[in-house]
Amino acid sequence: MSIEEKIENHIRQFPVSLVNYLKSDYQEDLMVVIDDLLPHDVREGMETEARRLLSEEALRREVIIAQSGNTPRAYDSVGRNVIREQGEYIPAFFDSPSILNFFSRITGETLYRVPYAPEEFIINSQNKTGDTHGWHWDDYSYALVWVIDEPDVFSGARVEFIPRVPWKKTATREWIKDVLTENTIRSRHVSQGQCYLLRARDALHRISPLTSASRRTVIVFTYANDLDLNDPELTHDSMETIYPQDTQA
Numbered sequence: 001m002s003i004e005e006k007i008e009n010h011i012r013q014f015p016v017s018l019v020n021y022l023k024s025d026y027q028e029d030l031m032v033v034i035d036d037l038l039p040h041d042v043r044e045g046m047e048t049e050a051r052r053l054l055s056e057e058a059l060r061r062e063v064i065i066a067q068s069g070n071t072p073r074a075y076d077s078v079g080r081n082v083i084r085e086q087g088e089y090i091p092a093f094f095d096s097p098s099i100l101n102f103f104s105r106i107t108g109e110t111l112y113r114v115p116y117a118p119e120e121f122i123i124n125s126q127n128k129t130g131d132t133h134g135w136h137w138d139d140y141s142y143a144l145v146w147v148i149d150e151p152d153v154f155s156g157a158r159v160e161f162i163p164r165v166p167w168k169k170t171a172t173r174e175w176i177k178d179v180l181t182e183n184t185i186r187s188r189h190v191s192q193g194q195c196y197l198l199r200a201r202d203a204l205h206r207i208s209p210l211t212s213a214s215r216r217t218v219i220v221f222t223y224a225n226d227l228d229l230n231d232p233e234l235t236h237d238s239m240e241t242i243y244p245q246d247t248q249a
Ligand SMILES: O=C(O)CCC(=O)C(=O)O
Pocket: 124, 133, 138, 143, 145, 159, 205, 206, 207, 218, 220
């Protein structure tokens, strides 16, 4: 059986009640944590592949991103091109029609594979004290993040977000300051083997700093909606700063 057939058979068995639960959970704050999205062997294949690529191909990123109000990024990562060339499970997940269809059911709109190759998938790993993926918005509407290594629950690296907040591209730092001052921040520890779907273009979000030398490794997949595909203002500036090898920047 192909990876896609395995995924399709697995998702077909989800009870309607589970799908309805995920839909309503998503609607509440435009973020939903999903358990057991993949059959066990596919999940293991994807985890093993991510760990191998990380140990053989990781590059250290330590940058400050002006477009998101001078917030930091500090982690090891493997970019899209290496994963596309050497990976099997991660590209199969991204390319999967069953996965795309499932997320469209959860969100209630049609999702598309992101049309900009460098954002298809990326492996990120926070592993030093202080490693963080600072406050930002994504260029495209949806991020699906698979947790490969979860941090120790006492050691930070939590998913923090405020849904339904637009990205202001001028005076961004002041805007973030206002948003963080006025709102309650949602904070989630996402466990290994879980993934979460986030409306990442419309949520101010970050991964808080690791507070000890634990490890948090994820695979980030990006999906677009009609709004993104028809938006002439959509740019990739932050991507070009963080992942120059994959964007030819
Ligand atoms: O690591 C995560 O859970 C989120 C990553 C993220 O926000 C991004 O890659 O844009």
